[in-house]
Amino acid sequence: MAVCCDLEVDVNGEETFMVDKKIIASYCGRLSKLSGKPTGSARNLKVIFNDFPGGAESFELMSRFCYNNGRTAITPSNISFLHSAAQFMEMNNSVSGTHNLLEETGKSLKEMNYWTWSELLITTKKCQDLLPFPNSTGILEKCVDSLIGRITTSGEPSPCPSTSSPDSSGVRLSCDTRSTESLKNSFSRATWWFEDLLVLSTNLVGMVFKSMVSQKFDHVIISRFLFYYQKSKCYTGTSDEKRKVVEIVIDMLYILDWNSVSFKSLFGILRVALNCNIRKCSRTKLESMIGSQMDQATLDNLLIPSPYGMNYLYNVNLVLRFLKAFLHGGISQVFPIQLRKVASLMDFYIAEVAPDPCLKPSKFLALAMALPDCARESYDGIYRATDMYLEVVL
Numbered sequence: 001m002a003v004c005c006d007l008e009v010d011v012n013g014e015e016t017f018m019v020d021k022k023i024i025a026s027y028c029g030r031l032s033k034l035s036g037k038p039t040g041s042a043r044n045l046k047v048i049f050n051d052f053p054g055g056a057e058s059f060e061l062m063s064r065f066c067y068n069n070g071r072t073a074i075t076p077s078n079i080s081f082l083h084s085a086a087q088f089m090e091m092n093n094s095v096s097g098t099h100n101l102l103e104e105t106g107k108s109l110k111e112m113n114y115w116t117w118s119e120l121l122i123t124t125k126k127c128q129d130l131l132p133f134p135n136s137t138g139i140l141e142k143c144v145d146s147l148i149g150r151i152t153t154s155g156e157p158s159p160c161p162s163t164s165s166p167d168s169s170g171v172r173l174s175c176d177t178r179s180t181e182s183l184k185n186s187f188s189r190a191t192w193w194f195e196d197l198l199v200l201s202t203n204l205v206g207m208v209f210k211s212m213v214s215q216k217f218d219h220v221i222i223s224r225f226l227f228y229y230q231k232s233k234c235y236t237g238t239s240d241e242k243r244k245v246v247e248i249v250i251d252m253l254y255i256l257d258w259n260s261v262s263f264k265s266l267f268g269i270l271r272v273a274l275n276c277n278i279r280k281c282s283r284t285k286l287e288s289m290i291g292s293q294m295d296q297a298t299l300d301n302l303l304i305p306s307p308y309g310m311n312y313l314y315n316v317n318l319v320l321r322f323l324k325a326f327l328h329g330g331i332s333q334v335f336p337i338q339l340r341k342v343a344s345l346m347d348f349y350i351a352e353v354a355p356d357p358c359l360k361p362s363k364f365l366a367l368a369m370a371l372p373d374c375a376r377e378s379y380d381g382i383y384r385a386t387d388m389y390l391e392v393v394l
Contacts, residue, residue: 010049028066070101120146121199148208270304319367
């Protein structure tokens, strides 16, 4: 039987398809409504879709279903496109009768709990191509929830086997030995999924993050994943990509319990952020997180070169902002031991920057007076640094 091409479909400006109006409309309620309207012209009907989910690839998959008498192979790699296209084109029972793409894809999605990890990952990755458009199908949320559920289940510890088991032999480790090994390898068991989720876009990682937080996921593991994701993406990304990743990761870390966030890793992301010209709001969040744990810093952490174009050696303004964040809640919110540690650190820092002839007196004074009097038992370190500074500037 000859097939005519009397319908022209422009899909998101990506590609134009010439299809048989009768075949497509018999399965698609949306096109059936359009084709039923009088056009007042004998010319072929042209339809323009500017928001077709999945674009040209999705429309082609949907068209194959129509041309194949309402049959197609539904797989993890195409189910997101097929389901979204079916909903967009209103491919439901009232139009297509017994051959219903929306129902078929819906049945497959209900079996998602039985999919393998690889199948879940494939479908989630393909969903990224749907993100520019409204996600009214809910398929992306289903994928993310299934991923988190699988991660949570796999992280549950296995009970130690009974020593009375008939398999107890010299090869099998004792329960005590297994407990020791379990503690040793706990990080690996909890983070096996880090590498797999690197295929996700920053938008999708944001969805995963929100789901983890809402499900009371361990903040230590979440923060470690975010640092891993940021480091991996920044290794090969462009300047703009690095900036976007750093900003998004900082914004997510800021929501977590800061005590669960690695202080060393915060300085690692700071080094990248200083070269990416990130947004001021993200920079402020990062400085607040670092400043709140200032008692964990070392002198090497603070000896950060000054920004390009500045003639002084070290970024004194940044350290002053750290100190401001450290004291943000007031002196009553800081333990005395923390205050003394920061004061001792600042004495070393001031002595290190004092020989810089380009350091303005106002900045030197700001460093010396940044902490309250009760932070130091002795001002000997400040006096020595002042002597060094005066020898340079006078």
